[in-house]
Amino acid sequence: MKRRVVVTGLGALTPIGNEVVTFWNNLIAGKSGLGYITRFDATDYSTRIAAEVKDFDPLLYIDKKEVRRTDLFVQYAIAAAKMALQDAGIQIDDQNAERIGVYIGSGIGGLPTLESQHTVLMEKGPKRVSPFFIPMMIGNMASGLVSIHTGAKGPNSSSVTACASGTNSIGEAFRLIQHGDADVMVCGGTESTITPMAFAGFSSMGALSRNNDDPQRASRPFDKERDGFVMGEGSGVIILESLERAKARGARIYAEMIGYGMSADAFHLTSPAPDGNGAARSMLAAVSNAGLELTEVDYINAHGTSTPLNDLYETIAIKRAFGDHAYQLSVSSIKSMIGHLLGAAGGIEAITSVLALYHQILPPTTNLEHPDPECDLDYVPNEMRKASVRTAISNSFGFGGHNATIAFKVYEDV
Amino acid sequence: MATTLERVQKIISEKLDVAIEEVTLEASIREDLDADSLDVVDLIMDLEDEFGLSINEEAAEKIAIVQDIVSFVDAQKANT
Numbered sequence: 001m002k003r004r005v006v007v008t009g010l011g012a013l014t015p016i017g018n019e020v021v022t023f024w025n026n027l028i029a030g031k032s033g034l035g036y037i038t039r040f041d042a043t044d045y046s047t048r049i050a051a052e053v054k055d056f057d058p059l060l061y062i063d064k065k066e067v068r069r070t071d072l073f074v075q076y077a078i079a080a081a082k083m084a085l086q087d088a089g090i091q092i093d094d095q096n097a098e099r100i101g102v103y104i105g106s107g108i109g110g111l112p113t114l115e116s117q118h119t120v121l122m123e124k125g126p127k128r129v130s131p132f133f134i135p136m137m138i139g140n141m142a143s144g145l146v147s148i149h150t151g152a153k154g155p156n157s158s159s160v161t162a163c164a165s166g167t168n169s170i171g172e173a174f175r176l177i178q179h180g181d182a183d184v185m186v187c188g189g190t191e192s193t194i195t196p197m198a199f200a201g202f203s204s205m206g207a208l209s210r211n212n213d214d215p216q217r218a219s220r221p222f223d224k225e226r227d228g229f230v231m232g233e234g235s236g237v238i239i240l241e242s243l244e245r246a247k248a249r250g251a252r253i254y255a256e257m258i259g260y261g262m263s264a265d266a267f268h269l270t271s272p273a274p275d276g277n278g279a280a281r282s283m284l285a286a287v288s289n290a291g292l293e294l295t296e297v298d299y300i301n302a303h304g305t306s307t308p309l310n311d312l313y314e315t316i317a318i319k320r321a322f323g324d325h326a327y328q329l330s331v332s333s334i335k336s337m338i339g340h341l342l343g344a345a346g347g348i349e350a351i352t353s354v355l356a357l358y359h360q361i362l363p364p365t366t367n368l369e370h371p372d373p374e375c376d377l378d379y380v381p382n383e384m385r386k387a388s389v390r391t392a393i394s395n396s397f398g399f400g401g402h403n404a405t406i407a408f409k410v411y412e413d414v
Numbered sequence: 415m416a417t418t419l420e421r422v423q424k425i426i427s428e429k430l431d432v433a434i435e436e437v438t439l440e441a442s443i444r445e446d447l448d449a450d451s452l453d454v455v456d457l458i459m460d461l462e463d464e465f466g467l468s469i470n471e472e473a474a475e476k477i478a479i480v481q482d483i484v485s486f487v488d489a490q491k492a493n494t
């Protein structure tokens with residue numbers, strides 16, 4: 001018998017808010033976190049815009065020495081994890097530590113460190129490469145250091161599935177609680193790659209928006225004039241807990257997590273499959289795992305990257321999976337406001353899906369000004385909407401053809 | 415001109431995030447100043463750059479307290 005799993009804590013660091021309440025309020029107000037790149041001189045780059053986290057102070061969460069020994073993606077994860085645990089009211093101690101685990105994914109890892117240390121290698125030689133280079137760079141270190149800084153001694157791992165990393169990490173954590181391996185999981189995604197190499201590489205792929213004249217309107221999922229994604233950064237971490245434990249301690253329950261599904265396109269390095277087959281099967285797997293009828297799904301938090309291909313194929317996939325019901329449910333992409341947080345996207349979007357259920361509000365897809373005849377679903381255009389939403393699913397798709405979907409529903413004490 | 419000790423204190427204080435006053439001659443790098451093995455390697459790189467000398471692994475292993483660093487640096491300087 002699988003155990004029931006609920007969401008009892010949320011922590012976020014985003015381009016529109018350095019904690020969850022500010023993030024959510026800005027999100028439903030349709031505020032944009034996009035602007036010009038400040039992290040490096042992007043003058044010579046075809047894309048000069050990003051969605052940066054603003055005014056982050058790592059010293060609120062770790063000491064100065066640890067700041068020097070960690071990359072930003074790890075600092076973001078520690079911040080989000082500590083906020084989420086505090087929000088859940090969970091204190092980790094000798095009695096419970098071994099039943100509390102961590103599963104935080106990153107798509108890329110410590111690219112800023114890799115780049116700066118490579119420069120050291122070229123300019124000063126191998127004897128000056130920092131002993132912290134490897135532990136700062138490796139992508140599993142978010143989960144590793146969150147456990148060190150919180151004392152969580154249970155299952156500890158991370159998914160590396162590009163832009164699906166956050167969603168896969170939450171899905172895997174969900175199963176660990178369902179199957180009894182842990183009672184609490186601190187899970188989600190983190191990313192920080194606003195660096196010269198990342199922009200050079202993603203630009204060469206043609207993946208990034210080049211709307212440098214109007215940053216706040218550059219990310220426009222499902223709009224006819226979309227021309228690529230805008231890179232964001234940050235971290236989204238949720239606390240999953242067995243229902244039994246949450247009830248025993250009288251915890252606030254935001255929502256119930258009910259399903260997880262995944263699939264592979266087996267098609268192309270970076271392009272999603274044109275027939276939407278892989279993405280559709282991921283959604284169907286999550287819906288089936290959740291024990292839902294297709295018609296019970298009210299809201300889809302889309303991957304919705306604002307690239308010409310993703311948004312078209314995701315729309316096709318939703319129709320393929322849901323048939324006529326695709327036109328009854330609502331879909332939105334918050335990447336219109338916070339950009340694409342790569343491996344952190346699934347974490348933030350899980351928080352968004354959970355809060356949509358908790359507050360009965362659907363966040364909008366902003367910048368949807370020119371309808372694309374091929375994208376003809378209800379994308380909650382431009383304004384948030386109060387709605388009766390019982391179940392929500394959240395999609396993430398990663399380069400390599402990874403598709404992952406997680407499902408939540410309003411918690412009912414039955 | 416700053417003494418060897420003052421220069422060593424400044425580097426250790428910045429690297430290990432400890433107050434200058436804690437970096438006494440008798441302070442143990444690992445125990446009193448809370449450096450792990452990676453901090454020690456990192457610290458040695460900075461000391462090499464600061465004093466323009468090379469600290470080989472054998473010499474590095476002998477460093478336990480702040481006095482060991484000061485003595486090593488002064489001895490190297492006397493030899494040149």
